[in-house]
Amino acid sequence: MSDQSNRQGVLWAFSLTLLMVVGAAAANEDLRLVDAAKNQDAQQVRALLNGHPAVNVRSEDGSTALLWAAHWDDLRTAELLIRAGADANAANDFRMTPLSQACTNGSAEFVDLLLKARANPDTPIGTGETPLMTCARTGSADAVRMNAKEPTQNQTALMWAAAQQHSKVVQVLIEANADLQAHSKSGFTALHFAARMGDMESARTLLGAGVDVNIRSQPDPEIGRGQGPRGAGAARGAAGAGRGGAARGAGAGGFGARGETNFGGSTPLLVATVRGQVPLALFLLDHGADPNVLDAGFTPLHWATGTWENGLANPVYGFVDPIGGIPDREAKLQLVKALLAHGANPNLQATVRPPGFGGTGTGGYNDAVGATPFVIAANAADVEMMRILLAAGADPNLVTKTNSNALLAATGLNRGIGEIIDDEDRALEAVKFLLDVGVDPKAVTTFNENALFGPGYRGWNRLLELLIEKGADVNVVNKAGVTPWLAASGFGDRLGGVLYNKAGADILLKHGADPKLGHPCQAQNRCRPE
Incomplete structure (x- = not known):
């Protein structure tokens, strides 16, 4: 190779190195504004803005100085950045925008500032959650009110607000003409969410706004595909189970446990009952809830008279969700009596197995199709409950789809071994009672x-x-x-x-x-x- 070629190669390498150094220096110079906002150094931000830097420069994860100001809820710094030309819609690599961050903080003033700077309230973050939904979830009524002025899907935000028990936000969204009848993909309306959480104030507000107390859940048919004949919405409990023994397959949780699981046709009263929200269930009954709606395949009385908690769903194993049953005995009896007083039919027969939690997901009882509340109470070996039902007109001789009567249910037949919480003494008492009332x-x-x-x-x-x-x-x-x-x-x-x-x-x-x-x-x- 000639000396001239060598000199040209050295010169090229030197020039490239120089460009890299200059570029890196320029990049570091640009990031000083982002770093200053990130470190809450308002004085440095002001000093840098006097030099007219690139105000929308992004850090390694795409965050801008304005996004950091929103993160720290630093309104004054945000005002300076916006006056300097900061983009109110600049999102980071995770699609977090300043407006979504302000809603996460529940800062109404910050939300107002960004909306005036033309922040888009319809821009979702990576999960699909819009700023209005975030504001509804975090519970800032003022922030929601400002967002709701913008064209957006505020009926979805209404569900978030009810699910998080933000009754003031619910009121704001109703005033903004939210769609009170809208259903989530799993079928819940805002009133179903309020029932699930036991949110009395939101329920009262929604009913006052004209929501039907007996509105049914309507899951998206796509949600339940592949789950067999019981399948709209999330799984309804266990897969099949052996008659004398343990389940053939563990089922999903049910009815809101760990999410929004529910049956199609569920009323808010059924949701409140399954979730153990007794005061709200009583409130709904007093406001006209129909206890005999069987669209979901079972009624509130079926659930309330049973013992769905089981040996696999208890605090020892980390299951403390009220999906396991109604743990407060007095509240349970109060609800059953109230359901009967409001006309609940003790002889309605279930068309599906009600959901449960842990093991089979049915409290171990695998023969509930066709069961009356009386059979379910017998399965729980609950003599007191059977007496209450008999006094209300229950027929003790009605049988399930498999011809199992109440006495067979009380003996432990068709119950998952290892999941039962009753013992032989309770079973003996129940069987003797059933013999006395003439069950075969x-x-x-x-x-x-x-x-x-x-x-x-x-x-x-x-x-x-x-x-x-x-x-x-x-x-x-x-x-x-x-x-x-x-x-x-x-x-x-x-x-x-x-x-x-x-x-x-x-x-x-x-x-x-x-x-x-x-x-x-x-x-x-x-x-x-x-």
């Missing part, structure tokens, strides 16, 4: 199971003796080929329960059980027809 102890389900299977699986042997004494057949063979003796001997259709109830098996033999009948379940809890 010899009943057999469509799967050909009788009352002996539940206690046989669980080792509830005093109950087993009582039922044999009352005539339950010790040699019934279910459609999987399993007998009560096989169930007690550890060869039945369940997983995770009492693997071998020798004392129960011996009781059955003593009373004439034939150990040669039937055959063992070959797949544990998979011996069930769908």
Whole structure:
């Protein structure tokens, strides 16, 4: 290579290095304004603005000086930046705008300043949340009022406000002509959100504005696709479950637990009941809520009379959500009596399994389709509740879709082992009560199971003796080929329960059980027809 070529190469490399140094210096010079705003150095911001810097320069993540001023709620610095030409709509790489940040802070003055600087209230952040929705969520009524003057989707903001219990914001949005009937994708209206949260003031405001107290949830059909016949909205509880044993598949939470889960056709009264918001449920009843709406597949009385919490959904495992049931016994009884006093029909039969939380998501009870509130109370071994329902006209002999009566439900049949919170003493008391009111102890389900299977699986042997004494057949063979003796001997259709109830098996033999009948379940809890 010639000397001239070498000299040209060295000169080129030197020039490139010089350009890089100058460029880096220029970049550092530009970022001083952003850094000053980031560090809350108002004096430095003023000094730099006197030199007429590039006011909209962005840092590594795209943040401008104005966005940092909004972050710190520094109104004076923001005013200086806007006068110097700062772009009120400049978003960072995460699509956060100064207006969204001001709404996050709940700063009405800052929102007003940015809107006057032509900030766009319809520009969403990366999650799709608009500034108005953010202001509604954080609860600044003044900020919402200013945003609501702009053309935007304030009916969505109304849902946010109700979900966050910001009743003053709800009022502001109503005054701004928010759509009171609008539904979220999962089907909730603002009143459903207020019911879910127990927000009495928002509910009162919405009803006063003309919202129908019995408005139904309407989930987007796309939300429930792939979830089977129960599927509009999020999953309604468990997948299928074995009759005597644990569930075949764990279900999603339900009805608002960890989100907006709900059934299509749910009324605000049903939502309030499932969420354990008893005072609001009573308020809705007093304002004309219909307790007999069955559009969701079950009524508030079905839920209120049951025990949906279970051994897998308790504080030990981190589940403290009221979706597990109504933990306050007095409130529970008050609600049931109020529902009945307002005309709730104790003989309506559920068309779906109500949701639950933990395990199967049904409180362990897998045969609720066709169940009346009385059957559900029997399943919970709740004698006091059954007495209340009987006094209100409940028919104790109505059965579920599988022909299971209240007595079979009380014995633990069709309940997930390991999820039950009642014990044999409660079950015995419930069965004795049901025998006294004439419920048949010899009943057999469509799967050909009788009352002996539940206690046989669980080792509830005093109950087993009582039922044999009352005539339950010790040699019934279910459609999987399993007998009560096989169930007690550890060869039945369940997983995770009492693997071998020798004392129960011996009781059955003593009373004439034939150990040669039937055959063992070959797949544990998979011996069930769908």
